[in-house]
Amino acid sequence: KAGVTQTPRYLIKTRGQQVTLSCSPISGHRSVSWYQQTPGQGLQFLFEYFSETQRNKGNFPGRFSGRQFSNSRSEMNVSTLELGDSALYLCASSLDRGTGGNTIYFGEGSWLTVV
Amino acid sequence: QKEVEQNSGPLSVPEGAIASLNCTYSDRGSQSFFWYRQYSGKSPELIMFIYSNGDKEDGRFTAQLNKASQYVSLLIRDSQPSDSATYLCAVGGFKTIFGAGTRLFVKA
Numbered sequence: 049k050a051g052v053t054q055t056p057r058y059l060i061k062t063r064g065q066q067v068t069l070s071c072s073p074i075s076g077h078r079s080v081s082w083y084q085q086t087p088g089q090g091l092q093f094l095f096e097y098f099s100e101t102q103r104n105k106g107n108f109p110g111r112f113s114g115r116q117f118s119n120s121r122s123e124m125n126v127s128t129l130e131l132g133d134s135a136l137y138l139c140a141s142s143l144d145r146g147t148g149g150n151t152i153y154f155g156e157g158s159w160l161t162v163v
Numbered sequence: 164q165k166e167v168e169q170n171s172g173p174l175s176v177p178e179g180a181i182a183s184l185n186c187t188y189s190d191r192g193s194q195s196f197f198w199y200r201q202y203s204g205k206s207p208e209l210i211m212f213i214y215s216n217g218d219k220e221d222g223r224f225t226a227q228l229n230k231a232s233q234y235v236s237l238l239i240r241d242s243q244p245s246d247s248a249t250y251l252c253a254v255g256g257f258k259t260i261f262g263a264g265t266r267l268f269v270k271a
Contacts, residue, residue, distance in 0.1 A: 081259070090262075091207075091261040093258070096258065136206075138206055138207075142259075150255065150259075151209060151212055152197070152259055153209065154199075154206040157206045
């Protein structure tokens with residue numbers, strides 16, 4: 049069974065540009081979450097999608113957005129990139145959200161460098 | 164108060180010793196608890212999860228949960244240098260919240 053797949057794995061962008069990251073969840077998983085990880089801030093929750101609907105959102109500016117497609121694949125977009133957006137962006141999927149919480153499985157991440 | 168708190172470490176233990184990693188959480192309604200291991204430059208990987216009070220063992224790893232004290236821990240027996248990593252505690256309820264992680268160093 050394939051794991052969570054993220055593309056691209058590495059990318060370099062210039063300040064002011066925008067970037068789109070893609071995530072394919074584990075087959076059958078309907079919940080997709082996105083996290084930003086930087087050395088000083090740890091894992092920061094961006095947002096979670098379930099059945100094409102954003103169910104949870106972290107404390108990030110509106111420059112960060114996402115969406116989920118009918119096949120559960122998800123994309124996140126960052127517009128007007130800033131140097132501080134340089135980070136590892138992790139996508140994670142789980143079977144269902146539910147109130148009991150569900151095991152989250154991570155992709156290998158997309159390393160974004162903004163210069 | 165952070166929702167999920169971990170000692171950032173680093174925690175240093177000699178090879179063969181028991182490493183004890185601790186985590187506290189603030190939401191009493193939390194129902195599921197996870198431990199992830201993250202090597203430098205890699206993504207987090209699930210070690211184990213626990214839902215009920217008490218201990219859960221898996222090989223050299225034991226997770227302990229005390230909901231009354233809002234406390235969850237991970238014990239690593241016979242620690243190996245390959246266990247050196249950052250260990251993330253995660254607490255699930257309406258959403259999953261991660262702690263900042265504890266860095267573990269196992270000295271050979």
